Amino acid sequence: MTAFFSHPDRIFASYFIETAFPLEQAAATMAGEQSTGTFLRVPGETDQLREQFAARVESIVEGEHAASPSLPGSGTPKNWDGIRRTATVTLSWPLHNIGPSLPNLLATVAGNLSELQAFSGLRLLDLSLPSAFLDRYQGPQFGVVGTRQFTGVYDRPLIGTIIKPSIGLTADQTAAQVRTLAEAGIDFIKDDELQSDGPLCPFEARTSAVLGVLREIHDRTGRRIMYAANLTGELDQMLRRHDHLVREGGTCLMVSMNSIGLPAMTALRAHSQLVVHGHRNGWGMLGRYPALGMNFVAFQKLWRLAGIDHTHVNGLRNKFCESDDSVIASARACLTPMFPAPNKGCEVMPVFSSGQSARQALETFRALNSTDLIYAAGGGIMGHPGGPVAGVRSLQQAWEAATLDIPLNTYATTHPELAAALELFGN
Amino acid sequence: MTAFFSHPDRIFASYFIETAFPLEQAAATMAGEQSTGTFLRVPGETDQLREQFAARVESIVEGEHAASPSLPGSGTPKNWDGIRRTATVTLSWPLHNIGPSLPNLLATVAGNLSELQAFSGLRLLDLSLPSAFLDRYQGPQFGVVGTRQFTGVYDRPLIGTIIKPSIGLTADQTAAQVRTLAEAGIDFIKDDELQSDGPLCPFEARTSAVLGVLREIHDRTGRRIMYAANLTGELDQMLRRHDHLVREGGTCLMVSMNSIGLPAMTALRAHSQLVVHGHRNGWGMLGRYPALGMNFVAFQKLWRLAGIDHTHVNGLRNKFCESDDSVIASARACLTPMFPAPNKGCEVMPVFSSGQSARQALETFRALNSTDLIYAAGGGIMGHPGGPVAGVRSLQQAWEAATLDIPLNTYATTHPELAAALELFGN
Numbered sequence: 001m002t003a004f005f006s007h008p009d010r011i012f013a014s015y016f017i018e019t020a021f022p023l024e025q026a027a028a029t030m031a032g033e034q035s036t037g038t039f040l041r042v043p044g045e046t047d048q049l050r051e052q053f054a055a056r057v058e059s060i061v062e063g064e065h066a067a068s069p070s071l072p073g074s075g076t077p078k079n080w081d082g083i084r085r086t087a088t089v090t091l092s093w094p095l096h097n098i099g100p101s102l103p104n105l106l107a108t109v110a111g112n113l114s115e116l117q118a119f120s121g122l123r124l125l126d127l128s129l130p131s132a133f134l135d136r137y138q139g140p141q142f143g144v145v146g147t148r149q150f151t152g153v154y155d156r157p158l159i160g161t162i163i164k165p166s167i168g169l170t171a172d173q174t175a176a177q178v179r180t181l182a183e184a185g186i187d188f189i190k191d192d193e194l195q196s197d198g199p200l201c202p203f204e205a206r207t208s209a210v211l212g213v214l215r216e217i218h219d220r221t222g223r224r225i226m227y228a229a230n231l232t233g234e235l236d237q238m239l240r241r242h243d244h245l246v247r248e249g250g251t252c253l254m255v256s257m258n259s260i261g262l263p264a265m266t267a268l269r270a271h272s273q274l275v276v277h278g279h280r281n282g283w284g285m286l287g288r289y290p291a292l293g294m295n296f297v298a299f300q301k302l303w304r305l306a307g308i309d310h311t312h313v314n315g316l317r318n319k320f321c322e323s324d325d326s327v328i329a330s331a332r333a334c335l336t337p338m339f340p341a342p343n344k345g346c347e348v349m350p351v352f353s354s355g356q357s358a359r360q361a362l363e364t365f366r367a368l369n370s371t372d373l374i375y376a377a378g379g380g381i382m383g384h385p386g387g388p389v390a391g392v393r394s395l396q397q398a399w400e401a402a403t404l405d406i407p408l409n410t411y412a413t414t415h416p417e418l419a420a421a422l423e424l425f426g427n
Numbered sequence: 428m429t430a431f432f433s434h435p436d437r438i439f440a441s442y443f444i445e446t447a448f449p450l451e452q453a454a455a456t457m458a459g460e461q462s463t464g465t466f467l468r469v470p471g472e473t474d475q476l477r478e479q480f481a482a483r484v485e486s487i488v489e490g491e492h493a494a495s496p497s498l499p500g501s502g503t504p505k506n507w508d509g510i511r512r513t514a515t516v517t518l519s520w521p522l523h524n525i526g527p528s529l530p531n532l533l534a535t536v537a538g539n540l541s542e543l544q545a546f547s548g549l550r551l552l553d554l555s556l557p558s559a560f561l562d563r564y565q566g567p568q569f570g571v572v573g574t575r576q577f578t579g580v581y582d583r584p585l586i587g588t589i590i591k592p593s594i595g596l597t598a599d600q601t602a603a604q605v606r607t608l609a610e611a612g613i614d615f616i617k618d619d620e621l622q623s624d625g626p627l628c629p630f631e632a633r634t635s636a637v638l639g640v641l642r643e644i645h646d647r648t649g650r651r652i653m654y655a656a657n658l659t660g661e662l663d664q665m666l667r668r669h670d671h672l673v674r675e676g677g678t679c680l681m682v683s684m685n686s687i688g689l690p691a692m693t694a695l696r697a698h699s700q701l702v703v704h705g706h707r708n709g710w711g712m713l714g715r716y717p718a719l720g721m722n723f724v725a726f727q728k729l730w731r732l733a734g735i736d737h738t739h740v741n742g743l744r745n746k747f748c749e750s751d752d753s754v755i756a757s758a759r760a761c762l763t764p765m766f767p768a769p770n771k772g773c774e775v776m777p778v779f780s781s782g783q784s785a786r787q788a789l790e791t792f793r794a795l796n797s798t799d800l801i802y803a804a805g806g807g808i809m810g811h812p813g814g815p816v817a818g819v820r821s822l823q824q825a826w827e828a829a830t831l832d833i834p835l836n837t838y839a840t841t842h843p844e845l846a847a848a849l850e851l852f853g854n
Contacts, residue, residue, distance in 0.1 A: 034621065035593065035594055035595075035621065036592040036593065036594060036595050037592070037593075044591065044592050044595075044596060044600065044604065045591075045592045045595070049592060049595040049596075050595075052595065053594050053595035054595075071715055071716055072715070072716075072717065072748065073715065073747075073749060073750065074748060096625050096626050096627050097594050097621065097625050098621070098623060098624075098625050099624060099625050099626055101623065101624065101660055101661070102686075103659050103661070103683065103686035103687055104621075104623045104624070104659055104660065104683075104686065106683070106685065106686045106709065107620045107621060107623075107659065107683045107685075107708050107709070108621055110685075110708075110709045111620060111621070111683075111708040111709060112620075112708050112709075112711065112747070113711070114709075114711030114712050114715055115710070115711035115741075115747040115748055115749065116747065116748070117746065117747060117748045164471065164472075165463040165464070165471055165472045165476060165480075166462065166463065166464075167462055167463060167480050167524050168462075168463050168471075168472070168476040168477075168479065168480035168481075169471060173471065177471065193534045193538060194461065194462065194524065194525070194531075194534060194535055194538070196525060196528070196530075196531045196534075197526060197528065197531070198523050198524050198525050198526050199523050199526055200479075200523050232530050232531055232534065233528055233530055233690070234528070234530070234690050234694070235690045235691070235694050236694070238690070256530065256531075256533070256534045256538075258533065258534075258537075259530035259531065259533045259534050259688075259689070260530055260688055260689075261686075261687055261688010261689065261690060261691055262686070262687075262688065263660070263661050263662045263665070263687050263688060263691040264662070264688055264690040264691050266661050266662075267661070267662050267691075281534050281537075281538040282534070282537045282538055282539075282541075284539065284540070284541030284719075285537060285541050285712075285713055285719060285720050286712055286713075288498055288499070288500065288541055288542060288719060289498055289499075289716050289718075289719050290499065291716075292711075292712060292715055292716050293712050294712070314542075319544065320500075320539070320542040320543065320544060321498070321499065321500025321501060321543070321544045322500060322542065323500065
């Protein structure tokens with residue numbers, strides 16, 4: 001499925017499948033289950049109704065055979081030939097089955113599919129949506145361009161960090177850490193996803209203290225540091241917290257996408273004046289097992305339409321379990337338009353984090369061929385032997401080298417902060 | 428974790444883990460990642476802060492060894508002994524880390540855990556929450572008792588069915604099918620999750636037509652058939668559709684839980700006057716692979732607090748991939764109080780469906796020892812050789828036999844509709 005493909009009135013979804021059944025039969029089962037069919041053909045399922053509403057199997061591309069079932073509970077056909085096949089299957093549905101509705105889209109393209117006995121593996125890979133979704137949903141309000149305008153950072157990644165420890169600092173302690181980071185030259189600071197509105201660090205107190213520090217630094221230096229305040233909560237709380245951020249001069253809010261769901265995001269987006277930082281914690285549940293769940297390429301499309309401006313993609317050589325190929329595929333997807341020009345493309349800014357330091361900058365730039373990202377480091381800044389000022393500087397230098405296509409070690413000979421970072425974190 | 432365990436100010440969560448690392452170390456990694464820790468100990472992580480905010484490892488119960496990693500991307504320790512261990516690990520967190528907030532609970536007990544390299548398997552099994560959650564959230568408004576009051580059906584399951592084909596009928600065709608089912612003696616009818624508000628079968632037109640039929644039947648016979656109208660959509664749409672149902676005399680709304688997310692459910696519950704039928708489509712993504720995701724026992728607790736009154740559990744010998752043991756564990760969990768008396772227990776009514784007919788009634792009753800359920804059949808009703816009236820009657824007879832503990836074949840000798848069903852569907 002190409003990035004720019006968008007049928008005017010059909011929804012497309014592609015899947016990885018693994019099945020002991022003939023591929024054509026398995027694909028037809030998927031299409032039937034998710035549209036007009038049921039286990040038995042029922043009286044009302046007329047040919048005319050099928051013609052008008054049934055999902056279609058658009059393509060089946062066979063892959064390698066699987067040695068054993070990837071998921072439990074699957075069945076085998078009578079007279080099974082003993083081969084467990086895999087394939088990439090693309091289905092399509094008429095838009096009029098549901099209209100341009102993200103919640104109903106999810107029930108249609110995912111729904112009960114992954115519980116079907118015919119499959120010992122089934123994963124949603126990608127989606128292509130009619131532009132009616134773009135008319136119905138607001139998409140990112142700010143995206144890459146707006147994030148750069150809010151911060152005044154151009155032609156390089158935003159250098160970011162996360163407040164640590166994740167939980168346990170008071171509002172004043174958080175603000176003190178923000179001051180240190182801000183004085184060190186950071187562009188972007190975010191709350192941890194574990195920190196939202198506990199009684200010992202309430203949202204209002206914390207964000208007022210942090211944004212007070214950032215206003216002071218702005219008044220003194222002109223720098224506009226973006227703080228993604230985690231307002232994840234019930235919808236009424238999120239709307240109130242948004243307004244609090246606006247009053248305090250904030251420019252960014254953060255939500256845990258899997259905690260709030262798409263309709264709350266859509267409602268928050270309709271109200272929001274701020275950049276939306278979409279945190280994907282919980283993603284491992286949907287993404288980690290290759291024969292189940294969905295690819296992040298599909299996931300991020302739903303959330304872009306609902307209105308996020310940033311989202312997390314892990315990072316190269318990260319400390320989680322994700323492969324570098326998967327990280328780059330996710331980041332590229334974030335920067336790829338969802339609809340053909342002249343429509344707004346809904347691009348969002350990918351956030352690289354987890355074990356990131358100066359050492360991954362060149363690889364990241366080469367793989368992505370873009371600086372439109374947030375490059376977030378914790379130990380890479382606070383753990384730098386020259387302190388956080390040198391830590392931020394080392395990251396900026398690493399990205400200067402990357403965009404100039406100069407090997408990091410070469411650039412380090414004239415940039416001592418980078419040299420110290422490479423010595424500590426490796427190359 | 429027992430059903431009635433509830434610590435006044437700590438959240439408990441239990442997990443299945445699979446790891447190449449020593450179990451104590453692996454459990455400590457989980458606790459650290461989801462509270463005060465990060466990959467490196469950071470300067471602000473003082474002993475006092477840890478004492479006050481850190482997650483605790485409450486217990487580790489070792490299970491069988493795993494022959495190979497269940498998930499990709501996992502690591503092994505230096506000097507690995509070659510053994511991949513499994514265990515049930517219970518962690519606890521101070522409630523004050525987040526306060527009684529379901530969205531923040533999800534980020535805390537799930538969050539990034541399943542992406543950690545230390546684990547080749549990690550699944551959330553169960554949760555135990557302080558009763559502060561019960562003060563904050565409304566829980567089921569009607570549950571089992573209210574569902575029985577709305578319908579006037581006591582001492583047996585509600586016999587239910589799903590409108591088929593799933594998608595493609597017009598509003599009038601849907602109402603005609605409802606009339607057939609209602610005349611046949613059904614107690615409960617639901618929309619398919621694929622049918623919500625498409626332009627060819629708009630929500631308002633469909634539900635007005637259906638509820639008009641049900642009002643007419645009520646006026647004539649006194650029977651109050653419950654119709655779960657699928658109003659899944661954006662929050663503003665859902666609230667408007669709820670009000671439409673109230674105006675039309677509806678008693679039940681249906682939402683796809685995974686499509687709407689917890690905050691939208693909480694907001695809908697605050698507004699609702701109707702029984703909430705929580706459809707779990709998409710559950711396979713979270714539930715099907717045993718080494719990832721979560722058990723339905725944990726999932727349904729979140730949604731009960733948010734306000735569902737019914738939820739799906741599949742059925743015995745279902746046509747999906749779920750085992751009978753898992754089905755019964757889910758159903759029992761739905762009927763088990765979440766908090767000790769005298770608090771409201773938040774019990775919800777389990778919905779048995781997928782390939783259900785008269786033949787599973789006795790087994791289901793024996794396994795559950797309760798008739799507090801909705802027993803939904805499609806082919807088991809419409810496919811009965813005596814027509815839908817006989818189909819409904821066969822299900823009622825099967826449950827009479829079950830509650831009298833009479834073998835179905837014995838009861839069938841004096842109940843011809845049951846006899847015909849057993850002949851068609853097997854026993």
